[in-house]
Structures are given as C-alpha cells and as structure tokens.
Amino acid sequence: MAESMQERDDVLICSICMETFRKPVMLPCQHSFCRECIDSYADKFKHVQTDENSGSTGYEDVHQLIACPVCRAPTSLGREGVAGLPPNFHLAEIVERFSSGVKVEDDIPYCSLCEEGNHVKAVKFCTNCGVFYCEECLVICHPMRGPLKRHELISPLEYLSQETSQGQVSRDHQSTQQPSCPRHGRSFDLYCEPCRMVICVGCVVEHQGHAMRDIPSAAENDKPAVLSRTNELEKVLGETKESLSGVLRLHSKIQENQELHTQEVEKAYCAALEALQAWRQHSLDGIRTRYSQWSVECSAILKHLQLQAQEMERMVQASNDLLASMDVEFLQGSTDFTKTYV
Structure with missing residues (x-):
C-alpha cells in the first residue's frame, strides 16, 4: 500500500516543478505539465533556439517547436503557443479529489483477468496489450521476458491521467488488445506487398525474397485507393440519402392525402346524411299537411x-x-208532402 501511495504521488507531480499539478495541460505525446511550467519552459526553449539561430530573421513568424521535457518528443505549439495546448481535465479532477481528501483509489480499475467475484485493484496497465493487471496476474500472465519485454507498463493512475475523450478508452470500457502476430506473439512491423499482409519480424523468414515496406508507408500508399473508394461510397450514400428523403416525403404526402380524403368523405357523408334527413323531414311534413287537409275535407263531406x-x-x-194512412188523410197530406219535399 505504501508503494501504491508513493506511485500515486509521483503521478500527480509535475516533472518540471516537482509539485502537484496546477491547471495541467497535455502535449501530443500524452505527457502532462502545469500550464505555467510548460509556458516558462517554452520561453526558455525559445531563447535557446533564438541564440542558436541568432543570424536568422523573422523567427517569430514560425510556429515554435519544443521538445517534451520527459520523452524529448518534438511538439509544434502552433500559432496560439502554450495557450493552444488542451487541458487535461481528467488529471485536474484527480488532483482536485486528492487535494480534497477523496480517495483516488476508487477510480482505479480492477484487474482485467481476475475471476468474477474476486476483483482486485490493478497495479499496472500494459499499453501494448490494453489490459489491467493486479500483482498476481502480472507475474503469472505478463512476465517481462521474451516478446513481452518490449511492452510498456504504466500505473493505472498514469493511464487515467492520459485518458482523453478523443482517442482513449474510458475506465468503464477498457481498451481493446492491439493486433499482434498470432504465431509469434510479436507486434506487426512490416507489410509484405506480394502477399498483401502485415507480418512481424518472426515471419520474415517465410517471406524471403518478397518486397516489403514498413507499415506506415504501406498504409499511406494504400490510402489513396481507399480514399477514392470512400469518396465513391459517400457519393452513393448521398444519393441514397437523397432518394430516402424523397421516399420519406412521398410517404408523408401519401399519409397526408389519405387523411385529407378520409376527412372529405366523412364531410360529404355527413352533408349527404344531413340533406337526406332534411328531405325526410320535409316529405313527412308535406304528407302530414296534405293528408290532414284531405281528412278535414273528407270529414266535412262525410x-x-x-x-x-x-x-x-x-x-x-x-x-x-x-x-x-187512410185515403182521406192521404189526400189531405199528399199535397203538403209534395210541396214540402219537391
């Protein structure tokens, strides 16, 4: 545990001022430094370059080139200088949590090889294998001899400090294993042009007499064809997306027309139903009126x-x-009857 604490303190210390990081920024080589420290370092580096090139003019118009204080990798600062370097937010967060007393060990990933239910915090991360190891698994599965001797082992905190959102894998999703030769366990270093395959140093014997190139130059040689094909695919993709957009618009229009025509039919049906009901009512009223009049007339006649x-x-x-009646009565009444009922 004491070794782990010392290791943690070393990771949180700037290698220029030898103090805890303050506003750390990251160089392209993934090494981090205090912004003020790398700014002062860049100024001194610029003075050294100016002294060495005192006969030259217009040096200020050229992007300043510095060497990483740790690995000496060249870095162009660009027009913005140190101000253009990206902040290492994750390292700053670790420093802040450590300074506030929060246990940084909680962020350390578990060993990638331990059995489930027996997780142990990792003590090393292999940048070649992309695997976190505890002390026991490191001795058993990653002995530093043979092909593994060239692998780079760093502490988990150093891995976390180098982690970025653009290219590094988060601690929740550990990095995948780098491709290596399945026969010899070595990293691929060469490209065999006749066989069109990447090989390691151990495979060279099987490819004697074949034209070989280093992997970066071979990749650059093949990139134009892939780029051309990519451009073609992007063009086809654009046309496909345009067609897809057209079909989607057509489908949307079909649905709109279906809804519109449905509404028109419903509206026409309601109007026809309303007209039919009005005709029915009008006809019934007419029938009632006519037959009522005829009934009155018929009743009067009746x-x-x-x-x-x-x-x-x-x-x-x-x-x-x-x-x-008697004849006398008949004769007396017949005259009046005839007059009355004629």
Missing part, C-alpha cells in the same frame, strides 16, 4: 252526406207514413 242521409231517411219515413 258530415254533409250524413245529414243528407238522415234527412232522406226522415222523408222516406214520412212518405211511408203517408202511404199507410
């Missing part, structure tokens, strides 16, 4: 005929009574 029938019945009865 009443008149009934009165007339009653009168006729009375006349018939009077006539029958007259006929049944």
